[in-house]
Amino acid sequence: MNFVNKEVVIIGGGPAGLAAALELYKKGIHDILIIEREKNLGGILRQCIHDGFGLTRFKESLSGPEYAQRFIDEIEKLKIPYITNTTVLSVTKDKKITAASKAGFMTWQAKAVILTMGCRERTRGALGIPGERPAGVFTAGVAQSYINLYNTMVGKNVVILGSGDIGLIMARRMTLEGANVKAVFEILPYASGLSRNIQQCLNDYSIPLYLSHTVTNIHGSSRLTGVTVSEVDHDLKPIPGTEKKYDCDTLILSVGLIPENELSLSAGVELDQRTKGAIVDENYQTSVDGIFAAGNVLHVHDLVDFVSLEAERLSDSVSIYLQNKNLPPSNVKIITSPEITYTIPQYVSGTKNFNLSIRAKEPLKDCKIEILQDGSVIKSVDMKTVIPAEMINMPVNYKLIQSEKDLEVMVKC
Ligand SMILES: Cc1cc2nc3c(=O)[nH]c(=O)nc-3n(C[C@H](O)[C@H](O)[C@H](O)COP(=O)(O)OP(=O)(O)OC[C@H]3O[C@@H](n4cnc5c(N)ncnc54)[C@H](O)[C@@H]3O)c2cc1C
Structure with missing residues (x-):
């Protein structure tokens, strides 16, 4: 088979894929391809004509198509390559991608693959x-x-x-x-x-x-x-x-929504039974070297602003990965108390600041979210309310991590 070489292939042209592509481009990585199965870019936002998108990122209330268009306009302006009406059928561990469109089958060999396929409904x-x-x-x-x-x-x-x-x-x-x-x-x-x-x-x-x-x-x-x-x-x-x-x-x-992970499984990516998405480290790298994931395919987000931010953080790591600077091994596991459904990432290296996304299991009032290592609290944040519908995002300074022992995230009321 004839494989076309690409530095980065992004699977899914929704908000996560678009933000990842733009950020990579700004970091000097131009050999990118976005593959989208629908006829237009924009992902699920194309049908969300209500407003309320972009309040965090743009400090204004946009409709879904307006929010997506801001990214699509930049993609067009920078001439970042994308193809639509093309469905990726498989991704392998060694980053070979096969897709089908009306034109037939196509194959690529990527140095890095970004999974941004979104999710589907129960x-x-x-x-x-x-x-x-x-x-x-x-x-x-x-x-x-x-x-x-x-x-x-x-x-x-x-x-x-x-x-x-x-x-x-x-x-x-x-x-x-x-x-x-x-x-x-x-x-x-x-x-x-x-x-x-x-x-x-x-x-x-x-x-x-x-x-x-x-x-x-x-x-x-x-x-x-x-x-x-x-x-x-x-x-x-x-x-x-x-x-x-x-x-x-x-x-x-x-x-409920279920992350769309058939391709991740075909690549041998290990999934988390709680999120139904990939297990990742602070670089958003999955268990397969060079395969990264962000957006709803990783875990279901409540706000698109956080999807874009997550994909941008992912791009920082992908650009380091592509410059042959090895990403450090992530050996510190993050475990959770019963009041927490999951965290993203599930592992960290302890060498880089990271954003911890935390999903609570049930509504709670006047509590503290604590991160512990080896029995000592290394970070504590007071929360007036915690509700499962609203993701908690907590920046964590790597200097707080003293060893490779597990980090434990818990809620105390
Ligand atoms: C009805 C609804 C209302 C929402 N309301 C709000 C709101 O008011 N405010 C807010 O901030 N957020 C809202 N959201 C959330 C927000 O829309 C999502 O968080 C965001 O769209 C997720 O982005 P994504 O890129 O991860 O996934 P998606 O937007 O789902 O994009 C994934 C893309 O990948 C493509 N794809 C999948 N598999 C393949 C394949 N094999 N080959 C090629 N392409 C593939 C899909 O076609 C799709 O275009 C809402 C979501 C929904 C569904």
Whole structure:
């Protein structure tokens, strides 16, 4: 096979891929190729026509397409090479990439590969909701693309399962398009979306949110006619006798995102069962030498601003890697207490400052996040509130790390 040599191949032209490409270019690395399977760059932002993007990065509220366009304009201006309508089929450990497009198969040999493939939505099948199989059950992102990209309304009487941000955004979007959104049901005892979205998408439109509730049956033959909703107990099991039927023609599922890691697995990248993304060090390098990951393929982000920042930090490391300056081995493992779902990175070298992204397991008030090594607290930050929907980002100075012993991240209330 004929492999075209490239310094860096970036898989996925969403916000993470675009930010990584731009930052690499600014660092003098110009032999880059972005490969995108959709017909345009921009990733999931293309269908997010609501505002609220860019508040951290640009200090203004942009729509998703506006935010993406700022990066695309720069990519065009700098003439950074990209190809669209091209799907990467495999990546190998030695960084050979195979992709398919209408033109046929293409192959590249890269010195470094950046994985920025984003994530996909959990579906009804993943939840195993019993009942009939009628039309009218959509994931929130699919409903969003029908309405925002294809100008096609998906239904009139709507029930939403899951209080993730996409579901909240769709509750408002469908209301504005004339649908009757009856309620949002969330299985957990707290909302999983950002507080600002609960206020702006539900409260402002008087859409009720029922916590500790889930859909336990789906009715209808060709089209959905209704759903049965039940209360759940502490173990998230439906409580018999609490069933209530809601008539509706549309059920929207906003029940989580899963990093798109088939390619990572084909390259032998080790995944973290908690994030479902790659295990990385502070350089965002995966367990495979020269393969890096950032954005939603690494862990699901709540805000795109943090996706861009993460991809830019990744580019610093990739540029050092490409200059044949070996990245130091990352032998310090980061372990977490039960109140924390995960951290990124999972390993550090202790030779470089790093950003620690922390996802809490449940809402907590007035607590401290502490990092310990060998039983001593090396960093402590007071937090008024901690909620799972909002990622905690904590800069850590490497000089605080005294040895190769594990770092332990814990929450104390
Ligand atoms: C509905 C919704 C609402 C949101 N609202 C907000 C908000 O209000 N504010 C905010 O800050 N953030 C919001 N976000 C989050 C933000 O959009 C994401 O965090 C961000 O888009 C993730 O960027 P990414 O580049 O990692 O992934 P993506 O944007 O998903 O991009 C990944 C790209 O990789 C491509 N790809 C995947 N596999 C392949 C392959 N095999 N070959 C080639 N290309 C491939 C995909 O086509 C895609 O273009 C929202 C997200 C959603 C879904």
